[in-house]
Amino acid sequence: MTRSNLQITTPSDVSAGEVARAVTGASAEDAAKAEHLGVAASDRAPCCMDREPVVCTEHLTVQYGGQTAMRDVTMPIYRGCITGIVGPSGCGKSTFLNCLNRMTDMTEGCRVSGRVLIDGGDINHGTVNLLALRRRVGMIFQKPNPFPLSIRKNLTFPLKEHGVRSGSQRESLMTTALQQVGLWEEVKDRLDAPALGLSGGQQQRLCLARALVLEPDVVLLDEPCSALDPIASGVVEDLIDSLRGRYTVIIVTHNLAHARRLADDVAVFWLEEGAGTVIERGPAEQVFTAPRHPATAAYVEGRRG
């Protein structure tokens, strides 16, 4: 895809998301086939087999008011894979994530240099439709943040704003999304109840449904389980696992065990010369069992960080 494809997904164009889905659909189909043939669930390869980079950052550097927070991050992220971003606090993990859907725009005094390419298109280019970009690159925050509306409206309102005019279509998309996150059975009888009345884990799943209902290509997760209790955290983790193949998932986490279970690829962020940067990246297996960087080795063994 080229830059122009980035602009296809305009707010008023519903089917564009489906077009984009069709592009990623190839790997999803492979995944489905592989599962059908009885390939062991632990064998993740089929789901992100193509190793086709969908998001690429090039020499990405972020400054907050002149202070460099993240320096020179060059990293490909592969389609359909779950990429784990790990590392100690304050070394630019969330900053990296915020660059990918330009949430950095909202922070005053934040300056981004370098490039972020999504399907080859530079998302910081002046002609990019920011709203379409953010629809395509969904985001889940650390603390669940459902809107103070009803459960139903949390999903139908974004759909409506993105041009889904038919009420019945919104309802059916909502139902599908709630089923996708395993919330449907729990809330189907109280869709008009306030979303803030749900438990923390349910709220986080609702937020995930709210992102997925817009049919993004890429899903960014910023420590999605850290505010949840262990059981809710497990449910959300399984859910993220189920996104593999269908979405390109980038997840920031403090929890190494979490990353080890979920991620296909891992990038280790570390503080070097006062700014966060990637000191090691590669397939999760390799980073965890045969780390090349001494700091990574110490980190994954729990001796540092």
Add this chain to the structure above:
Amino acid sequence: MYRPSSDMLLLAILRCLALIAVAIVLLIVVFLLIESLPAVRSVGMLRFFGDASWHPAGGAEAGRFNLTPMLIGTVAAAAGAVLLAVPLGMGSALFCRFYAPRRIGGVYRRLVELLAGIPSVVYGFWGLMVLAPLIRQWQPPGQSLLAGILILTIMILPTVALLSESSLRSVPRSYLDGASALGLSRWSTIRGVALPAAWGGIFTAVLLATGRAIGETMAVLMVAGNVVQTPASIFEPVRTLTANIALELGYAMEHHRSALFVSGLVLMVMIVVIVSLASWINRGRVHV
């Protein structure tokens, strides 16, 4: 349970203060009731709404005690002002919170705060010298319901704007970030997320503004013309209940005086009705 003595002292002081606050309100109500009792007893409540006119000086029998035109004047002036001030104030709050660059927003808010601090007699004076003559050039006599509405609008505008703005400012950042991350435009975010989240505060703002519009006396008295009549158009002069009390209290005797306290009572009942109505409208809002 052990309580340090400083805590006990504080508790005692707070209890006293709370008691005083409640006592003052109750005493005012009791005073109003006692003072209006003679008129209610000898004139009867019905005549305050059914008499031919307002000529209260003739005593309980010969006097005429119709408060209705002034009640209508009060309601019309307050309603008109609220209808104008709410959209303006909301627009101002939204501009200040979501659209204005930081520096301009700060200066703008200062100016609105200044507007809130101007004494009502100054508004009235300005209205009398500037606003009423302007209206007179267009539709005589100038001192009119319209002038009253406009003055009240300017006076309650800062209440609506400042309270709505602070309510919008207290909407958690996480809601707004969540909305942005979904690719919602600024206006969608405001309409669909920020306004519903700030609803409670905005509602309170409108309620307080309405209360002030009903209760405001001096400025309206100076511009509204004060003729006791049911206005046929917004260009005709009206007298509000508050203005009536202020105008006549100086020379009112016996039943006349007591009748003025009845109009005070009517004002208070109006406020109580509005507040109850508001909490009834607001009853289902549990999302915030």
